[in-house]
Amino acid sequence: MAGGLSYTAEQSTSLSTAEIYGQALVELAEQHPEVVALTADLAKSTKIGDFQKKFPDRFFNVGIAEQNMFGVAAGMAKAGLVPFLSTFSQFASFRSADQLHTDLCYQNVNAKVIATHSGTSFGQAGSTHHAICDLALTRSIPNLTVICPADGYETYNAVMAAYNTPGPFYIRINRGFDRVLYKDADYGFELGKAVEVHEGTDLTIIACGSCVFQALQAAEFLDNADGLKVRVLDMHTIKPIDRDAILKAVTETRRIITVEDHTVIGGLGSAVAEVVVESGKGCAFKKLGIQDEFAPIGLHEDIMSTLGIDSNGIIAAVREVMKADFEEDNDWDDEF
Amino acid sequence: MPLSKQEWLNLEKKANELRNLCLDTTYWAGSGHIGGGMSVMDIMTVCYHKYMHIKVEEPNWEDRDRFILSKGHAGIAYAPVLCDLGFNDKEMLKTFNLSGSKMGMHFDSNKVVGVDASTGSLGHGLSIGVGTALAARLLKKDYKTFVVLGDGELDEGSNWEAAMSAAHYKLTNLITFVDRNHNMIDGPTEEVMALEPLADKWEAFGFIVKKIDGNNIKELCEAIDFAYANETDKPVLILCDTVKGCGIDFIEGDFRWHYGAFDDAKYESGKKALEETYKKRVERVEKEAE
16 A cells, blocks of 8 residues: 555545545645644644644644735745645635635745635535636646546545645545545555546546546446446546546547536536647537536536436546547548 | 944945935836835834844854844845845845846745745744744744834734734744834825724734834844743733834825836935935934934
């Protein structure tokens, strides 16, 4: 098992993703005295309570003041500390956007933002607490690495990678439990490299976050029910995006569907589309996500179902895209 | 450390040199934020030439005192300070604001040597200063953090978040200045968005407020000495009553000179005005020095 991760696969189903982040942070803090934690009155919600108990002098709750938290973290990083900032994704991106942009990214400081309750995972809290545009915002800021892990193990790997890579990071994780995708942390996580979690040559689903598990389920179902071989890529790193994996998918499968718990404008789907279009190679393409609207209120899984980003929605989209005649020829008239 | 007459004279001389360089830079650039540059110059002169521990040959020395110019648009005044100290080549002043220069209006701390924070977007500096001050405590360092805020920028709510945290964390290693020049881009502060009673506001946020004439070098030194000697657990805020455009009589106190251009004629008049100001200041030293 990589990186000294001390909990088991069984535990990973009993720990929420944020709790795994909390454990990873404690582990880092035990090894590295320069690691400090900041939050804006969300220590409990972002599961960094253990850190607070073990390292009270290195824990800073700045109150409900996200802008200040980002500035303080920038100052700390400038002085040699490695701050981890924990708050809800919506506030970590939009509420403190200028500080994220200027204090962290323009100054290119070594600070790590762990943005919890991302996408629609805080479903019942409504759109004030959904973060459906944060990838669009963060992805556009220079110097910022943006990661959307698929489960707890990947979150652990992302946090460790963030510590080991200088510069600002934005890691977007969910509230509560994520379906476990990996059996342990040792599956070859590499920053900026997609993980192929299901092989296939008929179509590629490129997903991130909680949508990866849904995509995997859809692929397995489609294999059994329709005999379709669907490739599933866990595109955990939104920026820098894995261009090679995308171009390989274009060439080898000619059909791509992206799935994200985020608006289809500016997030993973847009990032993939940019690579496809710039490649000059034709490809059937569909973006699943939130279609330029605010999401409904409800349980996360219900919202995902309503939005069509659960396995059923993905299966329907794959069947639709498979109807497109998109063979390897130069006749563009019969292609959509 | 009481200010000797010679030291006072030296600081006046330095402030005058830097004001002249600020005017030169504005002239070379064609225009600049000269109003707020001139108002803050005495604060910067005193910090850099009497109090701050820095190493020009080792700009990132980890024990250095930090200086955060939250009112980042005063880069036109900060540039002469940093170039005169030798952090950057003085020739760089002639490139200020020009295409391809490392020095734009608002400094990039990764490009301009000696700059501790990239500022320009207002209401950011005090938070960053709280961060460096907290880091000093955690890393057991003795350095101090000096933050200079503009008065107009105090409209930004983030300053008050930062103020609350500076007091909460009892940051006595943080010394905050407000360059109270009473003017902002669109007019006098009290007309655009009233700040008064400003001292009361800072006191209510947990600071000890020292209200001084911020264009009086002796008063500035006394206020910083007071902050150094502070044995309470409250941070000190030095509320500097200043004059926008200080030193150039025909732009003084006029909000329209927040940003302005100097042609040849104005430049010559400005140089003469600075000479007059310097004379008067030296006379004051002769009269008031102990």
